[in-house]
Amino acid sequence: MPSSRSRFRSFPHWGKAGIGAALLLLFATSCTKELEYELNEVQLNPPGTIKDNEKTNQQYAAILHANLFQDAMSANELYELDQCIQSIGDKELAREVIISNFMNKPGVIIPDDATMRANIDAFIIETYNRFLVRQPTEAEKTWFRNYIEADPNVTPEIIYFSFAMSNEYLFY
């Protein structure tokens, strides 16, 4: 192992150029510009903004059936249902008629009123997830909670109906 003296002796072998380079490196790294952190502008949009594609009649019927029955319709049934929608001029009316026909069929999976009222917040979140594929905002949750609590006639079926009729449900 070399003594400290011998290491000192070896220093002159670096030469003046070596020392200059070392100093330059030292100063160059020590002059790094201080980082500045900024915020990008982000536009705040209402919920559901990213949904800008309107569902076709068949997409609407297929998703509605899946949401209500947790079960898929056959391609043939979807084709026939599409024809029925085409045969009615007011598409909003056509959708109402189709939803109310679905609601009249056995096999619709809807929580009962007592379950909904036992945990309204959970019901609202589950309904938004099921139909609109997103979380409700606090404002939406509050509005629906107040609305459900204020009116004993508001049943899960009526709420499902309103979600299936909403404009947002028409888009994906």
Added chain:
Amino acid sequence: MDRRKFIKRAGAAAAGAFVMPYILPSGRLFAASGGGGLSQHVVLVMFAGGVRQQESIGLRYLADAQTEVHEGNILYNMLNGAAPTQKIVYGTGLGGINPIPGLLGQSLESQGTLFAEMRAVNAGHYGGLNSLLQGNQAMTQGLTSKPLNPTIFEYLRRHAGVQASKTWFVGNTIGNSVPLLNYSVHPDYGAPYGANFFAPNITFGPLGDQYLSDAKVYHPQDQLAPMYEMKAFLDNSFDNVGNVATGIGNTADEKQDIKAFMVEMFSKTQNGTIAHPPVHDNGDAQTIGYACEVMKWFKPTLTVVNMSSVDGCHGNFTGYLASMHRADHSVGHLWNYIQTQIPEMAGNTTIIVAPECGRNDQPNAIRDENDWYGYDHSDANALRVFGMMAGAGVPSNLRIGSEGNPVGIATDVVPTIAELLGIKSEVMSAGFLNPGTLSLFDRM
């Protein structure tokens, strides 16, 4: 401001308020010109899939189309003239040998005004239907595109403030883009001013019975009112992204009424009590039956009915004659039904009958069971059409135009309806009509 200036400006402002048009929350635009119409209800029959002048107005039966000499009138509910006496193939029974008896004591030609030689602006079905409803050609549109310019439904709803349930389009099919004709994509008109539409063969046929007939009935106040309120809340959250409105503006009450009508139609269809014409062995006649039911229930300001069975002429001339005979029978039934079964419309309704296009002068190569040639629609003869109207506001027993002196174009139907219903100036000044288009009343 001195007293004189104040009085002058106040007076000008008051005068402006009277003269300027204004819009009520209902959407009605009260134009400064204003004015009432000649009729309270109009029924337009789009007749009936391409009709040759020779077999209709010309009363030529087989004489101009086949190597036969038999002439005669097979549209005797609509036109004056004796029926053929030989080679009868258009009626009922085996071989169609029994002509369907006339339903009207007096033909529509005698009751009203016949424009015997008009010009279509398009030799195709969709273009022709567009011309009757838009008052314009559809040259820039595809077959699966909605009209670009406003339809007569939209003019009526926007400028006369007519409710959605008072404008009806009864189609004979969902094919041929027929369901697209109830409103246009024009940004100033469009869906909010559209007409209600049914294609009864689907809506109330086997498919409708399977998917639409078992609708749950909700209580209007206890159930539907909160449902609409929650929907409105959800729509408000989604409103800022410019979503497309797909409803035509039926109110909650109107929707309830239409649903009740549908329930009634499913019941009547099942019981066989739809107001069909006496002979209703084809789609057109059945469509007319449902149109009668629509009119009886809603008493629409404007009803448009489409028929198209005549188009079988491409490959079956015998079937063409039979379909045309049934179309005439259906029109006769429609008019008779209005006068005898709908008191609210009897005496104050005008009927307009016009083909969307004609058919060719020369046949194609397809022969039917009688060895008769079929006819397509693509040449100049396919632009030869007629138009007739009768009822409220229409002079009777008047015939205008002839083969050598055509008067009127198919697009005239739009301003004619507009004049009958009191919105002529608004339609004419909107700037969307085919050049040269006039109300038929202006051509008399």
